[in-house]
Amino acid sequence: MKPRAAGYQYSPYGDRTQTLRQIDRYNASFTRVPASPLIPRPVTLSEQTGPIELPRRWNAGKLALSRAVENGPRAVGQLIRVSGRVTDEDGSPAAGVVMEIWQANAAGKYVHAMDDHIAPLDPNFVGQGRLVTDEDGRYEVFTVKPGAYPVLYSGWWWRPPHIHFSILGQSWMNRFITQIFFPGEPLNETDLLLNGVPSHDVRERLIFEHGDTVMGDLSYINYRRDFVLRGHRRTPELA
């Protein structure tokens, strides 16, 4: 990966562009988000650097989630291709950074010890993996559309289909985690986490764009989502 040029600057995440820290009825946000105000601090070399060698450490490259093993049987569900581009705030590609992806299977079940939902696992679906963005910051993954699943303790809350993304950018400051939803899902209207954003525009950025449908040897539906990581080049000072 290319090291990020010196002179990058990072502004605090703006509350207007981000998900609220506390969301009505999302109970854990009231027991886990600190009551005291966050303390402003300068960004030093320590925070401007970060783990750029993770692609090598994890031997990450391309990722396909539509099969558990290469050339194995396909996972149950609607085949989709999820793709997009990761950039910084200047539009420069975030090249060679690790993206971690995890999701439920088509029945709304995660391969995870803490998932108590009574829904079947799919032997041909693991639903998690890592990839590395290319020179242009692009990523793509073939997978199946995840199912909705109930938040069992809540008694009412069903999570709409969504895919989780974790990006380890080039510095401590641009570490990024989110989850992206599918357009047109009725459950989107009631989801606490999707609606925990202050504006329609921000909410739209948590939803995939519906792309082309493809028919051929492999038939699938495209979904697209670009990500903008924090960080931009410092404005050059005039001599």
Place this chain on the structure above:
Amino acid sequence: MKLVVSPCNTTGPFFPREFSDGNEDLTRRDGARARGEHIILAGRVLELGAKPTWNMVLEVWQADTNGIFRHPLDPRFAEVDPGFWGWGRARTDPDGWYRFRTVLPGGDQRIPHINCAVLGIGLTRRLVTTIFFTDAPDPVFDCVPGPELRQRLIARRDPSLNADGAAGYRFDVILRGEGETPFFVD
């Protein structure tokens, strides 16, 4: 061109354990062992009412024993310890315990410190703090008002956590409530 940063959201409960497991030890890299004083950094992550949190994810980033970061922005990058990663990830057990094996960081621009982020259920955005080992002048530590709050950011020597020749240090993260950990603007 200035684009708007994408909105963050929570990891939720199902962050894969495979993504954490094996990343708690920062002291082995490509067959080499980290130089410097090996330490165990461990503690509990507690929520309101001092209740343990299970399945929270902690990420850490720090300099090596000589204060060099494994990143090309560090002017001394070429001399970074070949046996030290600088980055780690751990998850809390049912009693709220996390545990890293790392080295005591060096430093001259900053006092020894470890950047720490907390992710998990209830946190739509990560929480960031910094773990220190002594109370001394530092551009980030100096931002924390008052001795009482500053003490909360210092990891304490705890011999009961010693393991495999590494000295134990205890650092609890109190997300909310009495003794709340100071967190920084992110």
